[in-house]
Amino acid sequence: MAAGEAQPVFLDEYNSCGNLVRSIPMPVSVSGNNKRLTLPISTSDYTEGYISLSQDGSKLALAGYDADPGTAAVSSVSSTTVKRMVAVVGGDGTVNTATALGAFSGQAVRAAVVDGSGIWVSGGSGGIMYTTLGSTTHVQITNATARSLVVSGGQLYASSTSGAFRLTAVGTGLPATAGQTMVNLPGLPTTGSPYQFLIVNAGSGSDVLYMAHDNLLRKYSLSGGTWISNGAIGIASDKYRAVTGQFNANGTVTLYAIRRNDNATGAGGEIVTLTDSTGYNNDFSAVVPALIVPANDYNVFRSIVMAPDVMAANTVSRKGPVNETADSLSLKLSPNAARERVVVTFNKTNMPHPGIVVTNAAGQIVRQLPPASIQAGQATIDLQGLPKGVYYVTLNDGKKQTTKKLLVL
Known part of the structure; x- marks a missing residue:
């Protein structure tokens, strides 16, 4: 892949032991009001892709580009051609990418944070923008640019390298109008x-x-x-x-x-x-x-944030039983990366009646093995005909679940 090319984006949820619990793909195709959200890989810019947790702990927010994977130099494309997008992700895994901005034209979009229906977005030029969920318009609230955004204690904060700004409070509270000031937190670099x-x-x-x-x-x-x-x-x-x-x-x-x-x-x-x-x-x-x-x-x-509260509830107890389940299932994929087939092995004692599902980057099921086809803690999945890319193999018996990434060559 070329530097700066748009790539698929995933929100990977890990438990405290580092086991992958699940992976939520961002859309790579338009569906109704939901648009695409991709991000580039560039060794010259580490500041795209900051994710944030809402103050009430219920939602995640992420900014990116409404562009197909493979779009060249996507950060440099005009925002009239490639809108700057915000994904708001609920604790149940639902993804809303209806918020599209004609901002940061020809510049990187870096971060978003959500509080209620209000959304703040940062990027490589033009300051910090305020918008609302599902909107296609915005208000520029600062002149100085920002990187990561956080709402804490009812106040909007931003990291920055604009002038002498480094870690700042933005306006007072949760500003939604133009002309806001950014003030360095006293004592910080x-x-x-x-x-x-x-x-x-x-x-x-x-x-x-x-x-x-x-x-x-x-x-x-x-x-x-x-x-x-x-x-x-x-x-x-x-x-x-x-x-x-x-x-x-x-x-x-x-x-x-x-x-x-x-x-x-x-x-x-x-x-x-x-x-x-x-x-x-x-x-x-x-x-x-x-x-x-x-x-x-x-x-x-x-970027890394804690999972939303509802997501933690849906995965039972991420600090206890889920850790033990993920470890005890011992899900393995061999080989990984694979071309024609992959062998799935796991601990059958702790999951006697499992099913296996393979999903693609868009969350679509591309292979499915029912319990009857899985013998003695082992199954072989035929990969022929699948496009090259990243997939997800999920082992599930309705009570316990674990997922691993699979690269198809």
Whole structure:
């Protein structure tokens, strides 16, 4: 694939052990009001594809391009030809890509965040845009550009490299009109390259911050109205690009981060987790990350957020039984990548009456094996006739489910 070419986009849900729970494809064809949403791979721009979780924890938002996979230099195409799209994804996996903007013409679209019906979108020029779900119009609310967007505590925040802006509050609250100002959060760096960030309520408001900045993962605490540095994790070659997490009842913070991301196939990053038990306004530089999703040749990880609440409910308990189920099923695909056929093996003891479904990037079922055709924890799937690309093999008995990606050559 050529650099800058539009590519299919997937929202992959992992449990806390790094097992793939499911993958939600973004549309690659127009269906009613829903448009396409693709993104390019470019080693010169790491700032497209930021995903965000709504403040109420019910929805995800993502920005991209209404373009076919393979569209050349898609970020540089005029927005009159290729609209800049917003996907809003519910906890049940429903995808709404009806929000289309004629903004960021000839420039990258980077991020979106949703709160109720309101949506804020950032890109490579023209500032931050405000729109509403399903709209094709927008209001430019700032002149300065932005990267990742977050709504926390009823306030819109944005990372940026416009002028001296780095991590900013945008206007007051959730602004929807033109002429808003961006103000750096006091005490934070005004140089360097910030990426995704996480603001945590550790007991007295939005008072702990984790930020992927200049290839490191940094922590700050709000004290006396100023953000105080609590140290950093990593070295320059770690290339931290994204971070998410949650505050736990015992006072610790569980973090998940993407690092070692060169935004290229074969160097698309890995996912690590760490638990910050140092507490508010204490140094965390000695905390050691643990790898849970290794790099591979087929994924480029762009951004990471916690799954919506409803999604967590639909997968029963992502911190307990789902982890055990995914491990105990031992789903394996061999070979992977495959050309003519793939052998599926799994632990039949823990799933005696399974079915197997293969879906394509658009979520369409392309192969299906009923329980009667699966013998002794093994089945062979004929791949002949399938176009080259990424597919998903799902093992399901109506109570338990696990999914793995499959590359067809």
